[in-house]
Amino acid sequence: MNYWLMKSEPTVFGIDDLARRPGKRDFWDGVRNYQARNSLREMKKGDLAFFYHSNADETGIAGIVKIVGEATPDPTAFDPKDHHYDPKSNPDKPAWYGVDVKFERKLKRVITLAELKSRRELKTMKLLQPGSRLSVMPVEKKHWDAILKL
DNA sequence: GCCAACGTTGGC
């Protein structure tokens, strides 16, 4: 079982949008970066991911989602009307993928980026490396556990 | 709104 971190802007799609429909699955689409895409394809059913709010009033980890469906081609890449449309992508050879996620729980409070940065034990997290802008990335178990203890 | 860091594109 692996752990992940997935970013979204809460004004577009936040943890509350998931919390509103418990038990339902949502397709995590719109990822258009190859490294992030590769992480999506490595995800297995049952993996857990932190739901991270970027560009938010409170930037940080807001909740946890469960991966309930492994990577399948992202249909928004083929839809000219979609904001994430990729004119170069070809349905016969899909470049972009998404996974199915399900709401697991909200954290009692948002664990802010500032707090994550302040923790010595989290220094080596991928999220905190300078210039790290990936919207989907792996989280080491030791970091996952440490964060849940905050 | 600003801007640094990064990814992508395209000319050569």
Place this chain on the structure above:
DNA sequence: GCCAACGTTGGC
């Protein structure tokens, strides 16, 4: 293959 120009991400 190099690299400048441009677009995007995301913190502040």
